[in-house]
Every structure is written in C-alpha cells, then in structure tokens.
Amino acid sequence: MTVEIGDSKRLELLVSACVHCGFCLPACPTYAITKDECDSPRGRILLLGEAARSGVVAPSVRRHIDRCIGCEACVPVCPSGVRYDQMLSIARRLVNKKRSISDRMWRAALLKVLPYPERMRPLKRLATLLSGSVSVRLLRQMGPFGSKLAALLLQGWVAGDLGRQADASHREGRSPSETRGRVALVSGCIAATYFQGVTQDARFVLEQEGIAVSVPEGQGCCGALSAHAGETEQAAGFARRMIDAFAPGDFDAILVTAAGCGAEMKRYPELLENDPAYSERAAGLAGRVMDISEYLCAIDPIAPRGRLVARVAYHEACHLAWAQGIRSEPRRLLNGIPGLEVVESGGLGCCGSGGLYALEEVELADEIGVRKRDAVLATGAAVVASGNPGCSIQLAKILEGVEVIHPVSLLARSLEQGGSL
Ligand code: SF4
Numbered sequence: 001m002t003v004e005i006g007d008s009k010r011l012e013l014l015v016s017a018c019v020h021c022g023f024c025l026p027a028c029p030t031y032a033i034t035k036d037e038c039d040s041p042r043g044r045i046l047l048l049g050e051a052a053r054s055g056v057v058a059p060s061v062r063r064h065i066d067r068c069i070g071c072e073a074c075v076p077v078c079p080s081g082v083r084y085d086q087m088l089s090i091a092r093r094l095v096n097k098k099r100s101i102s103d104r105m106w107r108a109a110l111l112k113v114l115p116y117p118e119r120m121r122p123l124k125r126l127a128t129l130l131s132g133s134v135s136v137r138l139l140r141q142m143g144p145f146g147s148k149l150a151a152l153l154l155q156g157w158v159a160g161d162l163g164r165q166a167d168a169s170h171r172e173g174r175s176p177s178e179t180r181g182r183v184a185l186v187s188g189c190i191a192a193t194y195f196q197g198v199t200q201d202a203r204f205v206l207e208q209e210g211i212a213v214s215v216p217e218g219q220g221c222c223g224a225l226s227a228h229a230g231e232t233e234q235a236a237g238f239a240r241r242m243i244d245a246f247a248p249g250d251f252d253a254i255l256v257t258a259a260g261c262g263a264e265m266k267r268y269p270e271l272l273e274n275d276p277a278y279s280e281r282a283a284g285l286a287g288r289v290m291d292i293s294e295y296l297c298a299i300d301p302i303a304p305r306g307r308l309v310a311r312v313a314y315h316e317a318c319h320l321a322w323a324q325g326i327r328s329e330p331r332r333l334l335n336g337i338p339g340l341e342v343v344e345s346g347g348l349g350c351c352g353s354g355g356l357y358a359l360e361e362v363e364l365a366d367e368i369g370v371r372k373r374d375a376v377l378a379t380g381a382a383v384v385a386s387g388n389p390g391c392s393i394q395l396a397k398i399l400e401g402v403e404v405i406h407p408v409s410l411l412a413r414s415l416e417q418g419g420s421l
C-alpha cells in the first residue's frame with residue numbers, strides 16, 4: 001500500500017524533528033511491557049520515517065502503530081518538541097487501509113454503535129443480561145475475535161454500575177441566589193449512556209458555586225473514538241455537529257467531564273483546518289473548552305465543603321495530563337475536600353484503556369492494566385478517582401473492591417453532606 005504525497009511530506013517533516021535521543025522511551029507504557037524498540041515512540045517514528053521515504057506502509061508498521069495506545073506521554077517529555085500525536089493521526093489513517101476485511105468490519109461495527117447513545121442502550125441491556133464470568137470465559141475460548149467480544153461485554157457490564165445518578169431530591173433549592181458565571185456542559189456519548197450521574201454531579205457542584213449551567217440540545221459524540229481509530233472524516237462530522245450545537249450559546253466556557261472528549265474538542269481547529277465553513281468556528285469553540293477541574297480551580301470556591309474521610313488514589317488520565325497538560329487542577333480539587341487523603345495511583349501512569357484500544361489490543365491493554373491494578377492496591381486506597389470514562393471503565397474492570405469515581409462526584413458528595421465514604 002502506498003502513502004499519498006501530502007501525507008508522506010507531512011510525515012517526513014514531523015519525523016525529521018526527532019533526534020533519536022530516546023528520552024521518550026521511559027514514558028511509553030507499551031515499551032515498558034514489550035521492551036521492543038518498535039513498540040517505543042522512537043521506534044515507531046523510525047518506522048514511519050521509512051514509510052514516508054519509501055512511500056510504502058509495511059505490514060509490520062500497522063502492527064506497531066496498532067499497539068500504540070495514543071496516550072501521548074511521549075510528547076511533553078521530548079526535548080526536541082516532536083509532535084508524535086500529529087504523526088499518529090496520519091499513521092492511523094494510513095494503516096486503516098491495510099486491514100483485513102474482518103478487522104474493518106469489527107471496527108466499523110464498533111464505530112456504528114459506541115458513539116450513539118440510542119444504539120448503546122440496547123447493548124448496555126445485553127451486557128447486563130449476559131453478565132457473568134461464564135459468558136466472558138466462553139467467549140475468550142473462541143479465539144481473537146471471541147476475546148474482543150469478551151472485552152466489549154466486560155466493559156459494558158462493569159460500566160453499567162459506574163456513574164449512576166444519585167438521589168437528587170435533597171439537592172433541590174440549595175443553589176446560591178447570585179449567579180457569577182454561565183457555562184455549557186458536554187453530555188457526551190458513552191457518558192450519556194453510562195455516566196449521566198457525573199453530568200448530574202457536575203451540574204450540582206457548579207450550581208452550588210453560583211454558576212448557571214445549560215446542556216445544549218443536539219450534541220452527540222465529540223469524535224474522539226473515531227479520531228483514535230483513524231477515521232478522520234467521521235470525527236470531522238461529529239465535530240461539525242458539536243460546533244453547531246454549541247454555536248448559539250451565551251456562556252463563558254464549555255465544560256467537559258471526560259478527558260478524552262476535552263482533548264479532542266481542543267483539537268477541532270487542526271481537524272477542520274481545511275474546512276472553510278468550520279475552521280474559524282472550530283477555533284472559537286476550542287478556545288472555550290475547559291475540563292471541569294480547570295474551570296472549578298479558576299473560580300473562587302464559595303460552596304462549603306463537607307468532610308469525607310477516605311484515602312483516595314488519583315488516577316491521572318493520559319488525555320488530561322499529556323494531551324491537555326492538566327495535572328495540578330484535579331489534585332487541587334480533591335485536596336480541597338476536608339478529610340480526604342489523596343495519594344498517587346502509580347503504575348505505568350496509563351491504565352491501558354485508550355479509546356478502542358482495550359477492545360482491540362486486549363492482551364497488551366490487560367498487561368498494562370495489571371500494573372495499574374497492583375499499584376493502586378499497594379496504596380491501600382478504597383477509592384480511585386478518575387476524570388475519564390474510558391479509564392473509569394478499565395479501572396472498574398481490573399479493581400475489585402475499590403470504588404471508581406469521578407473527582408467531581410466526590411466533590412458533589414462533599415458539598416452535599418460530608419461524612420465517611
Ligand atoms: S521523539 Fe523526542 S525524545 Fe523521543 S527519540 Fe525523538 S527526539 Fe528523542
């Protein structure tokens with residue numbers, strides 16, 4: 001398969017910034033597991049450089065690009081400012097043309113269902129119906145495709161119990177009389193199916209802080225899942241829909257509770273740079289997108305925090321830390337809750353989730369997950385806080401007996417009443 005001239009030139013330019021120093025290797029979770037240079041950022045860059053020069057994507061390139069989680073931990077540690085994230089977007093698009101028919105069908109099916117809440121809900125019911133280790137074990141015995149189905153079933157099953165809506169009856173009538181800001185909330189796709197409770201908690205916290213909240217109609221998926229899968233056109237379609245949905249709004253910021261969605265929406269200007277009808281509007285929207293933790297740290301807190309007594313391990317989502325550079329804010333939010341002991345969750349950093357990654361590269365995702373599980377259990381924390389739905393599902397899958405919760409939901413509990421978790 002050949003590389004188109006435009007992609008080839010762009011790749012060559014991006015690759016040429018790498019001086020092969022290897023400073024990025026210790027940051028890479030896949031290299032930490034396989035110890036194969038081709039599963040490191042430097043190795044992948046060399047493979048892509050060769051593809052750009054020769055104009056041919058060898059089958060082995062697809063294998064090593066597929067094994068990249070897209071965590072972007074290699075980007076901020078690079079002293080030469082290499083934009084591996086941009087290379088990866090091109091590479092994923094290229095290797096998609098190299099897939100087998102069955103592989104394409106599986107990915108197409110996932111992308112026809114997962115970004116659409118109305119299609120996800122029946123799947124959620126099916127996952128609940130088939131829940132149980134027997135079904136998962138049976139599927140795993142059916143080869144690689146069975147393993148992927150088992151991973152999907154397990155994700156749907158564990159996610160079913162996460163982010164559920166709280167009893168909100170005792171929250172009514174508690175907002176301050178004065179409004180000091182206006183924001184719009186992103187409701188998401190997976191979040192609209194499984195994490196409505198997080199959106200509800202975000203709304204409660206913001207209103208307690210004197211912020212008026214709207215959830216614009218007509219939103220859909222932000223496009224992150226499609227972009228991670230290299231389906232740029234589908235991602236661009238979702239982006240245009242989001243821009244239209246948020247266009248008429250009279251608000252100061254667009255708040256996101258899912259790290260992956262925030263990272264993707266901040267990239268809309270890159271995604272739509274060649275679309276004259278949307279490029280300017282994409283920049284306008286991206287400039288107003290903030291993670292909920294970013295926004296809450298930027299305003300002076302006025303809502304009294306109640307005491308929550310617990311040790312909480314903070315899991316740093318890659319798409320919050322590396323893709324958006326948001327590191328201190330979620331920690332500050334958690335440390336602002338009286339009684340909470342906040343510890344780091346450790347491991348390789350990444351949990352192995354990565355969009356469709358845990359459904360595609362099941363074995364490697366599980367191995368990365370095991371490192372994370374052991375590190376979290378070693379902290380002795382009863383609760384792990386994560387600001388990304390994909391990470392939360394992966395963490396719930398690997399951690400038995402540990403509650404997984406969004407930082408804003410912990411804050412909502414604190415504002416609500418305090419007490420022991
Ligand atoms: S990507 Fe950056 S850190 Fe990694 S080898 Fe290249 S120059 Fe060095």
Ligand code: SF4
Pocket residue numbers: 027028029030031039040041044067068069070071072073074075084
């Ligand atoms: S994006 Fe993550 S997994 Fe991929 S090369 Fe960079 S550090 Fe490794």
